[in-house]
Amino acid sequence: MTFCMNTMASLLKALSGTLLLIALVLPNCDAHVQPRHAIRKHRPNFKPGPWKQAHATFYEGHTGTFGGACGYEDVAKEGYGLNTAAISTAMFNDGQTCGACYEIKCVNSQWCKPGQPSLCVTATNLCPGGSSGGWCDSPHEHFDIAHPVFSHIAEYKAGVVPVQYRRVACKKQGGIRFTITGNPYFNLVQVSNVGGSGDVVGMQVKGHNKLKWTTMKRNWGQKWETNCMMVGESLTFRVRGSDGRYSTSWHVAPRNWQFGQTFEGKNFKQRRRSKPRR
The missing domain is CATH 2.60.40.760 (Expansin, cellulose-binding-like domain)
Incomplete structure (x- = not known):
């Protein structure tokens, strides 16, 4: 009887170890069904946010270099065109802001284009701290805009310009x-x-x-x-x-x-x- 019990205990121990090994090997799939009412509930259109103050510079490169920290490979092919910008750490939010759209206007600078035209850009990269003379360091809110479209709001010779911006819906x-x-x-x-x-x-x-x-x-x-x-x-x-x-x-x-x-x-x-x- 004692032998049988010891054998049974050994088998249970081995089985427990096998089950534990299977649990570690199998993928931990987080299955979750979204309630229908949470999805179908009407939500209003995305509305523009308030105007805020920031600064803007520009960076050069071909379209394939504009993805960076957001993971995009070629922003032109992926629907963003050249109206893109790298945003400072204070705005990046660990990548969650990637894909957000902003309306930007140059203000209070002799280098602003007449009439203060607006430029709409998509956040497609991170402007790392210290890369633009400290402008991208926290807590600064800053846009490093793709070179081909920066000229829509300011002269290149300005280098850096003060801007007003607001979050807008992406079309x-x-x-x-x-x-x-x-x-x-x-x-x-x-x-x-x-x-x-x-x-x-x-x-x-x-x-x-x-x-x-x-x-x-x-x-x-x-x-x-x-x-x-x-x-x-x-x-x-x-x-x-x-x-x-x-x-x-x-x-x-x-x-x-x-x-x-x-x-x-x-x-x-x-x-x-x-x-x-x-």
């Missing part, structure tokens, strides 16, 4: 773009060309078969990760902007999608205001 052509990279055990999805608030604060993915709604984590910038098995699944992505609005792109990637491919889904739209009844 994009086409849908939100999802670029999938990684490997079967680590998936990385870059989100770009986002309308509305422009930035992404939440991301989920769902397959057509085994993969249930799964919350993805921000890896860096606008790259989102999961170690859940996505290969062989028709993929649906759900994006949440900082204004609380959701956009769901159903089955945007087919079952036979490949790493390195980009798929275009549904974008945020600015809803037209209904005319009051007379």
Whole structure:
């Protein structure tokens, strides 16, 4: 009897160790179903924020160099054109602000263009502290604007100019773009060309078969990760902007999608205001 009990205890111990090993090896998939009422609840259009004070400089380079800390590879191909800017650490918010849009006007400088025209840019990079004579160090709010479009608001010879800016809605052509990279055990999805608030604060993915709604984590910038098995699944992505609005792109990637491919889904739209009844 004692021998049988000892044998049973040894078997249970071995089984426990095996189960623990399996738990460590299997992906920790954070499945989560978003309540329908939270998604369908009407939320207003993204509205411009208040005007604030900052400074602006410009930087040079071709389109492929403008991605940097936000994870974008080529801002021109990804829907942002050349109207882009690197923003200071105080505004970057650890990458959450990537994709946000700003209206900028040069003020109180002899180098401002006549009539104080506005320039709309998308935040696509980080202006690291100390890179522009301290302008990008905290707590300064600063824009380092792409060279080709800086001249819309000021003369190049100015170097640095005081500006007024405000957050505005992003108006994009086409849908939100999802670029999938990684490997079967680590998936990385870059989100770009986002309308509305422009930035992404939440991301989920769902397959057509085994993969249930799964919350993805921000890896860096606008790259989102999961170690859940996505290969062989028709993929649906759900994006949440900082204004609380959701956009769901159903089955945007087919079952036979490949790493390195980009798929275009549904974008945020600015809803037209209904005319009051007379």
